[in-house]
Amino acid sequence: MLTLQFVPYADIEHLDAQGRIAKLLSIVKDDKIVLMQGRLRPEEETLLIQRTMEQIADEFKGVEICTIFPQEKDLQFLKRIKKEMVKAILGNRDGITIIGPANIVKEIKRDINKIELFTKTTISRPSNIRVKRRTAKKPARRRAKARRRRR
Amino acid sequence: MIRFLKDFTKRVLAQLFQKKKHIKLGFYGPPNSGKTTICNRICKDWLGEKIGTVSKIPHETREVVMKEKVNIKHKNRELTFNIIDTPGIATKIDYEDFMKYKMSARASKDRAKEATKGVIEAIKWLDDMDCVVVVLDSTLNPYSQVNITIIGNLAARDIPVLVVGNKTDLKKSNVKKIENAFPQYDVVGVSAEKGSNMEEFYESLFKLLK
Secondary structure, X not given: OOOEEEEOHHHHOOOOHHHHHHHHHHHHOOOOEEEEEOOOOHHHHHHHHHHHHHHOOOOOOEEEEEEEOOOOOOOXXXXXXXXXXXXXXXXXXXXXXXXXXXXXXXXXXXXXXXXXXXXXXXXXXXXXXXXXXXXXXXXXXXXXXXXXXXX | OHHHHHHHHHHHXXXXXXXXXXXXXXXXXXXXXXXXXXXXXXXXXXXXXXXXXOOOOOOOOOOOEEEEEEEEEEOOEEEEEEEEEOOOOOOEOOHHHHHOOOOOHHHHHHHXXXXXXXXXXXXXXXXXXXXXXXEEEXXXXXXXXXXXXXXXXXXXXXXXXXXXXXXXXXXXXXXXXXXXXXXXXXXXXXXXXXXXOHHHHHHHHHHHOO
């Protein structure tokens, strides 16, 4: 079973960098995938890597992390200023950050517009789904031979 | 005349007593992207000796290695660098991955432990760099969080960055994809192993340090 834990920005807003990383890592070490509102600052991302490396052991292999955020290329000047002001007052809540334990999340593939999360757990097939078995067809020459024999 | 003499003595004294500043050029990137191979290529070109060993097994470089006073000449310009090869930055290290390369469990665990320390050391060195070359494997997807984290950190620290797409000799290589991922940076495609396109690399490096 996969557990996704949502961490709203309000939950980490009051914490400093060390506190934020400690909180996120404690969730990940409980074998849960974190869905965090907003993004970590660059220095927080490196701190997350450092703290992760310090805690690596046989049972904790590290984390997979991925952030997606809206592209702000086409924003008008005034809209951009408005957005920057909101960011300065309320913090950077744009985007979403996914952090998963490496023993569960095998890989997070990201492209400009999508995220693909590959897990290590195998998903079993429900019993009510039947798979039709296909038998390989005999080659044409063998079929003709068999027909001739029957005659 | 007096002013000229004053300036002249000041310049001579400065040259005599001021310690010559060498540019600290760091090589950062994920594991197995070819950081040491590029460093070896540069050091062999200008010093005649290698900086470290390379291997197919990830995390071969587990300590920061520095080669001092590497004089690089390019188009009538000469710069002196301290070349700093760093361990590959990763968010996970699994000792079982090393066992796939026929390493013993003990040796794999030791390698993993050293690799974790190497990553921490590499991050600590970020503040000391004057200029950084981010080495990426051009056959892989550049949109990985490690790449974004490294480049984002360098941008936050105002450190000049040159992105290198290595392994262009391989069929799957796609430097265009790296250019699309990091449009704000100069991207150079090279094959450090074959030594191809190194001229363009030096050109971009000198342009960055204008």
